[in-house]
Amino acid sequence: MRLTATFAALGVLVLPAIAGAFTPPEGCTSFLTVQNRSCSVTLQWRCSPEENSDFWSATFSSEGLESIVRYTDDYQWLDAVYMWDSSREEFAPPAADPISLTRLLDTGRDTFDFTMHRSQPDRSYDVRVVGADTLTGETVEIDGYSLDVVRTRVEITAEDGTVEYKSEGAQYLSRPLGQFFLGTERVFGTDGSVAEFDDAPVDIIEPGEPGFGATEPLYECNIQDAAMTPAAPTTAQKEITDDET
Numbered sequence: 001m002r003l004t005a006t007f008a009a010l011g012v013l014v015l016p017a018i019a020g021a022f023t024p025p026e027g028c029t030s031f032l033t034v035q036n037r038s039c040s041v042t043l044q045w046r047c048s049p050e051e052n053s054d055f056w057s058a059t060f061s062s063e064g065l066e067s068i069v070r071y072t073d074d075y076q077w078l079d080a081v082y083m084w085d086s087s088r089e090e091f092a093p094p095a096a097d098p099i100s101l102t103r104l105l106d107t108g109r110d111t112f113d114f115t116m117h118r119s120q121p122d123r124s125y126d127v128r129v130v131g132a133d134t135l136t137g138e139t140v141e142i143d144g145y146s147l148d149v150v151r152t153r154v155e156i157t158a159e160d161g162t163v164e165y166k167s168e169g170a171q172y173l174s175r176p177l178g179q180f181f182l183g184t185e186r187v188f189g190t191d192g193s194v195a196e197f198d199d200a201p202v203d204i205i206e207p208g209e210p211g212f213g214a215t216e217p218l219y220e221c222n223i224q225d226a227a228m229t230p231a232a233p234t235t236a237q238k239e240i241t242d243d244e245t
Contacts, residue, residue, distance in 0.1 A: 001075060001099055001112070001133045001152055002057075002171060002180040022058070022213045031055075033212050034181060035203040039221035040066075041214065044179075054078065060215040075101045075180065077116065077129070089116040092126060099133075101178065104150070108135045127164060128157045133171075140172065143204045147172035147181065163190065172201065 024030045028047040035041050039062055046055045052073045059066050070078040076099045080089045095114035104110035111132045118127050131154035138149040150173050156165040169185030182199035189195065202219050205212045 001110075001131070001150075001154070002182055022215050028056075030213060031207065032177070032179065033203075033205040033214060034201045035205070035211065035214075035218050036182060036199050036201055037220050038197065038199045039217045039219065040199060041217045043213065043215065060217060062217055062221050065215075073178070075099050076114070080116075085120070087118060087120045089118045089127070091115075092117045101180075104133050104135065104173075105175070109133070125159050127159075130155050130157070135173075136170075142172065142181075142201055145174055145177075145204050147174055149183075150180070152185075169197075174204075177204075 022030070022043050024045040025047065028045045030043060030045040032044040033041065034044075040059055042057055042059050044055055044057045046053055048054070054070055054072055056068060056070050058068045065083055067080065067082050067084075069080050072078060076091070076095065077089075078091045082088070092115040095112070097111055097113040099112040099114070100110050109132065113128070113130045115126050115128055118125055131152070133153075134151040136149045136151050139146050140149060141147075150171045151168075152171050153168045154165070155163060157163050165187070167185050167187045170183045172181040172183050173179070174181070181201045181204075184200065185197045187195045187197065203211060
């Protein structure tokens, strides 16, 4: 499962704060650029020659770098920095039930339950992340790639029991690339409100293709137009009653 607000780690990493071309840190290699709806672009790289290794994902908006995320090759969230509020979240092992792309592919369903340590300028505390990813059996074609539709559910709870984030929706999975892509999502507010988002990929760009490494988003960057774009209906937007962990 990919994070909607991406995460990451990185003392040695310095990225451009404004849109332009991206060069990965020394010794690292970029392997994917994704232009998304809702005015964002995601760049991914590895700092190991092994394909089955941790990787990083940076997300840029029209205003520049917003966040970075580090994952294991099996998609467990590891470490994250959010530029907009100077916060960081770090995986606190061991996980009661780690995220596992392998388990999702083998069984069709992957539950998860783990802790992240959140550091903000004014305080630090732990949050619990619980949820599930489920293959729906459906596929979609995007930019020439056949992607599995994955129903998602996640809830993030603070130490005092406060639900800080709760959502359900659908993401997309490329089996050949071993990569998740964001999709449609419903975020439930504590006041009963529901906000809908659609961050689905538009262009999936591999090395050597036009647009690879670009950090300027291309789609729905006109605020008025983006606000008027309806989220595509998916089965994941129905009330989920069978995903209890």
